[in-house]
Amino acid sequence: MLSLEEAQSRAQDLVTAARRAGADAADAIYACNASTNVSVRLGALEDVERSEGEEIGLRVFIGRRSASISASDMNPATLATLVDRCIAMAGQAPEDPYAGLAPEDRLLRKKLPALDLTDPFEPESAQLRERAMIAEEAARAVPGVTNSEGGGAATGRSQMALATSHGFAGAYAGTSHSTWASVLAGTGADMQRDHASHSVRHIEDLDDAETVGTRAGHRAVARLNPVKVGSGVMPVIFDPRIGSSLVGHLIGGMVGPAIARRSSFLLESLGEALFDAAITIIDDPLRLRGLRSRPFDGEGLPVERRALIDKGVLTGWLMDSASARQLGLEPTGHASRGGSGAPGAGVTNVHMEPGTVSPGELMADVKRGLYVTELIGMGVNGVTGDYSRGAAGFLIENGAVGQAVSEITIASNLKDMFRALVPANDLACRYGMNVPTIRVDGMTVAGG
Secondary structure, three states: OOOHHHHHHHHHHHHHHHHHOOOOEEEEEEEEEEEEEEEEEOOEEEEEEEEEEEEEEEEEEEOOEEEEEEEOOOOHHHHHHHHHHHHHHHHHOOOOOOOOOOOHHHOOOOOOOOOOOOOOOOOOHHHHHHHHHHHHHHHHOOOOEEEEEEEEEEEEEEEEEEEEOOOOEEEEEEEEEEEEEEEEEOOHHHOEEEEEEEEEOOHHHOOOHHHHHHHHHHHHHHOOOOEOOOOEEEEEEEOHHHHHHHHHHHHHHHEHHHHHOOOOOOOOOOOOEOOOOOOOEEEOOOOOOOOOOOOEOOOOOEOOOEEEEEOOEEOOOEOOHHHHHHHOOOOOOOEEOOOOOOOEEOOOOEEEOOOOOOHHHHOOOOOEEEEEEEEEOOOEOOOOOEEEEEEEEEEEEOOEEEEEEEEEEEEEEHHHHHHHEEEOOOOOOOOOEEOOOEEEEEEEEEOO
16 A cells, blocks of 8 residues: 555646646546455354555546546556546536636645544454454344344555645545444344444444444344334434434535535525524534544545534535535535545534433333334435435333334424434444434324
């Protein structure tokens, strides 16, 4: 794997070559990753997978025409051909009045912030195998678990470098460590499946393998003997591991490209109170050891901690430079990039601030409702906000979580759900997007 300096140099060299070949402007993004994944099943080694890859993407501008192309072959002759092809493609592309690099006066010029994303420790395959074995063994040891889909452990390192023809060059790296287990409980047609996993930047922050496995086993057993639920309107409480999907739908409606296309259910909501005043949702790209942390965005702009929802109010759109130009606004440092294509917009480490009551208190007055631990399907309309998804979880009766339920559908509209949303106080930042336990009243539930 290249050093950060070599990765940055490779991106800069490609931009320089594009300018020499006739491009008015250009940027290049280089990404490489290496990972080792060990999986076991029923106490036996199942697979050891080592993968390494690198890719470089070039975007060129000729006037308001642009094109992008990527390659995984770093041979100098291949890269020279890449430049020529990209220039030729741009010459044939339609004009786009909003195309261009990020505003030069907004580029990150300071030293990159230190985010502690890399762990010098890299476990050997034998250590990964031991961790995977422990996780699966712990899951299978839970009474009621009858079969296994396996356990696993992985480690990886990735690097990203970006260079632009108007003065930005930067690179950063990150590591990852993870453990998972997935098991089945029950027998025959009554079998139920569930899993658990944990991923971190530094090995010292990783849950021990036995804890991960035991969690998976208990989750699977808890889902046994599901009952049917009668249809009706009732409170729905979302488990933290799936409640973040509601924030995901919010963000999908906030990104600049969706607003510019007028294809968002939030079009007329800027500055409005979408949530109760107690709700604040934060995007923090500078979180130390964050799973999605980054020192700059996909166009070389600085990033900062920002409230997406501030005391219930929608604060603004998430914009790359092109959508900002189209809307007559300024980019917000939310550009995201792949190896090819124009930047889009996205978020990093997102969390909803916790509420003031415990999960038990949150459901204490629920006479009949649902505690949802799994969502199925993608029945969400990003233009209208209509929401309808399959779900599974547990029945809530008289304030207590009871029998498992499955084959149900929950439905509402996202704006109605946001207005009714109440968070508990159990926020734990374990994923890229994190929420506490969430309660939403007034949802329509259809039983199987």
